[in-house]
Amino acid sequence: MALNTPPGVTVIDTAPAPVAESSYVDWPAIIAGIVLATAISLVLISFGSAIGLNFVDFHGRDGAPVWLVGIGAALWFLWIQISSFMAGGYLTGRLRRRKFDATADESDLRDGAHGLLVWGGAMIFGAALAVGGIGALGSAVGSAATTAATAMAADDSTPNDYFVDTLFRASIPVDPGVARDEALRIYAQSALTDGEISTEDRSYLVGLVASTTALPPAEAEARVDQVNATIAEARATALEAARVARNTGILAAFLIAASSLVSAIGAFWAAQKGGNHRDENTVHAGVFRRF
Known part of the structure; x- marks a missing residue:
C-alpha cells in the first residue's frame, strides 16, 4: 500500500527479509540417539550371553531346563530392545532443537517422529551387523561341512x-x-x-x-x-538338533518382529517425554547433579 509522506520525509522498510526454512529433522540428535541405543543393546546382549540368555545355545546354564532358559532369553531380549530404544528416543527428544513455530501437540509429534527415526536407524544398523554375522557363520558352516565330507571319504575320492x-x-x-x-x-x-x-x-x-x-x-x-x-x-x-534349531529360529524371528514393534512405540513415547522435559527444563536432581 502506498503511503503519502510529506516532502523531505523518507520511509524505511524494516520488515525482516524472508528466511529459508531449514528441515525439521535434527539429524545430530537422531545420530546421538542411535549411538546410545546401539551401545546399550550391545552391552546388555553381551551380559546376557555371558550368563546363558541367548538363542544360540539354550544349554548355557548346566542343570537348567531348556524351556526355562528359552523363556528367560526371550524376556531378556524383549527388555533389551525396549529399554535401549526408549533410552535412545529420550536422548533424541531431549537434544532436539525445537522450532517455536508450532503448537505443543505438533512439537510432541515432531519429537515422537525423531524417536521413530532413532528406532529405524538402529534397526538398519543392527540388520547390517546381523547380515555380516550370518555371512561369517555361513562360511564357518560351509567350511565345517567340507571338512566333514572330506573325513567321510578318501583324500582322492570322487562321487563316482x-x-x-x-x-x-x-x-x-x-x-x-x-x-x-x-x-x-x-x-x-x-x-x-x-x-x-x-x-x-x-x-x-x-x-x-x-x-x-x-x-x-x-x-x-x-x-x-x-x-x-x-x-x-x-x-x-543330528536331525533332532536341526529340528530344534529350526523351531528356535522361527520363535526368535517372531519375537524379534513383535519386540521391534513394541520398541518402536516405546521410542516414540520416550522421545515425546524427552521433548517435554526439554521444554519444561526438567532436572533429574536425584540422578544427574553438579559435583
Missing part, C-alpha cells in the same frame, strides 16, 4: 568312486587301507540317501571286516551292525 567300487566286488581286498577307504565310501553314499545301508552293501562290509581283522563271520557281522546302529543314532540326534 562308490559306483566304481561295485564293479570290482568279486573278491575281498586284503589291504586294510583299501578296505577302510571302500567302507568310508559306502557310508558316505548311504548318508546321501536315507542313511540306510543296502543289504548288498552290508554283506560286503561284513566280508571286508572279516577279511581284514580275521574275525569270525558272526563277530564281523555284529561289529558292522553295532557301527550301523551308532551311525543311525548319531543321524537321529
Whole structure:
C-alpha cells in the first residue's frame, strides 16, 4: 500500500527479509540417539550371553531346563530392545532443537517422529551387523561341512568312486587301507540317501571286516551292525538338533518382529517425554547433579 509522506520525509522498510526454512529433522540428535541405543543393546546382549540368555545355545546354564532358559532369553531380549530404544528416543527428544513455530501437540509429534527415526536407524544398523554375522557363520558352516565330507571319504575320492567300487566286488581286498577307504565310501553314499545301508552293501562290509581283522563271520557281522546302529543314532540326534534349531529360529524371528514393534512405540513415547522435559527444563536432581 502506498503511503503519502510529506516532502523531505523518507520511509524505511524494516520488515525482516524472508528466511529459508531449514528441515525439521535434527539429524545430530537422531545420530546421538542411535549411538546410545546401539551401545546399550550391545552391552546388555553381551551380559546376557555371558550368563546363558541367548538363542544360540539354550544349554548355557548346566542343570537348567531348556524351556526355562528359552523363556528367560526371550524376556531378556524383549527388555533389551525396549529399554535401549526408549533410552535412545529420550536422548533424541531431549537434544532436539525445537522450532517455536508450532503448537505443543505438533512439537510432541515432531519429537515422537525423531524417536521413530532413532528406532529405524538402529534397526538398519543392527540388520547390517546381523547380515555380516550370518555371512561369517555361513562360511564357518560351509567350511565345517567340507571338512566333514572330506573325513567321510578318501583324500582322492570322487562321487563316482562308490559306483566304481561295485564293479570290482568279486573278491575281498586284503589291504586294510583299501578296505577302510571302500567302507568310508559306502557310508558316505548311504548318508546321501536315507542313511540306510543296502543289504548288498552290508554283506560286503561284513566280508571286508572279516577279511581284514580275521574275525569270525558272526563277530564281523555284529561289529558292522553295532557301527550301523551308532551311525543311525548319531543321524537321529543330528536331525533332532536341526529340528530344534529350526523351531528356535522361527520363535526368535517372531519375537524379534513383535519386540521391534513394541520398541518402536516405546521410542516414540520416550522421545515425546524427552521433548517435554526439554521444554519444561526438567532436572533429574536425584540422578544427574553438579559435583
